[in-house]
Amino acid sequence: MKRYFTDIFESISSILGGMGITLVHLFRARNDNVTLQYPEEKWPRPERNIGFDHSNYNVIRSRLHVDMDDCIGCLKCERACPVDCIKIVTEKAPARGEDIKAIKHKGITAKGTRKALVVTRFDIDMSECCYCNLCVYPCPEECIYMTGGPNAKKHPIDYEFSEPDRSDLIYRFAKKGTKDGLEKINAEQETGA
């Protein structure tokens, strides 16, 4: 008989104890959960050291980026590329070193070089890129670089290439409408002349 009542008491107290534990977890879920809302939140990049100073050597070669305002269209990166994944097309600018506002073309680079060419196409196919970093060194204007690392101030790191279509991995850096805009300007100049 005593056993009967102790059983009832024990089951009630253990159920209440279990409910207490689950209630604590219910209200602390925000702190305790480890789920990362992936596309919005990302895990921090692990710190690592492979014998190079991180400030001058890009340990993580994540993705190529081009600052088009500084590109002079010298084709050195295209020639350096061992897999030919960079495609550049240039046209002669109407006047050397002058801005063209209609196509958002800047005449003078950050290093002070006066541009003679307008880059109408600058495509990098990142699905072909072998991340050798060879295109970065010849650039006279230092406008093509791998994102992140020492360049994190210029462009944040971006190593997640998930696209619905493979052709979306071709990054088109030339400003939209450059080619059409330039043709229009040239045509206007011809009729004017």
Place this chain on the structure above:
Amino acid sequence: MTVDFLFDFLSELLSDLIGSGPVLIISMLIPCLMLFGFITIYALIVIYAELKVSSFIQDKVGPMGQGVGLHAGKWGLLQPIADALKLLLKEDIIPSSADRPLFILAPFMIFIGAFISFVALPFGESIIVADLNIGLFYILGVGSIAVLSLILAGWSSNNKWSLYGGMRSAAQIVSYEIPAGLSLIVVIMLAGTLNMQDIIRYQMGGMFSWILFDNPFVPIAFVVYFISAIAETNRTPFDLPESESELVAGFATEYSGMRYAFFFLSEYANMFVVSAVAAACFLGGWHSPISGFMDSPAWGVFWMISKTFFLIFIMIWLRWTLPRLRVDQLMNVCWKVFLPVALINIFGVAIWTVVFNQ
């Protein structure tokens, strides 16, 4: 919201046009459609609550999303709607060796069993579809239709898992109706009526007039009723009829699409019914916990619904706390613990009433 009130109102407007027969049918259909809409919206809310509460208890975040179209909306708010749409659009399969008419009948019967209990549930001082003078008895009675439909589903599926599930549910619901009924007798003894509205009117005047705090025996009756009610709705820790790990899905193994949705919906509707009965019988129904504070008829609906939802939350909370009972443990608890306790409770309440309340 009674049928009579609607009938009088509509016959003044329409009886010249269509006669009193169709008016009666319309005035009966309107409350039914309103109840159906209420059950559907309520089920969506509780499915979302169950997903979120279960996730938080397990230190997860549950359904999450960043926008319509992407994932499941802000905080996964669209998840229950997506679930409902998925169930409605899925292929409806009837096994070739199933007993076809009974197989089709079972989901409708279980939903009807849950649905007609709503007719006698009081949502407010005058908001009740049918104010029956045997309201509590009626709700307990139609609750048993669930047993019949679960056995039908188990038998007609022609599947061993389903049959086991049906048999288990029959044994479980028939057993647990006895302690549930016996603990509601305590309420009937105190209120002296079976009418749901009169039981609630008996508890007028603040929190300490509720039947729950009437005498020290009633809280025990409340606990016995609440646990028996969880067993009657086939929820964990008493979900033996549909235990996933042993019986695949029990009586619902062969059901898919719309028919499965009906089983799902009626489980949640039954949860509401038993919680609303507990709220009305023990927690003062549509009365405010503090006498005179937000105690108008409109607030009555709020109090009734919030008390019911609190009890539903406790059900969800229990579900994600406790593991499933074994079959012999289930029967042990019912016949060896709840039944004697409920009987002693009736005796104790009777003595207490005679000695102290005269």
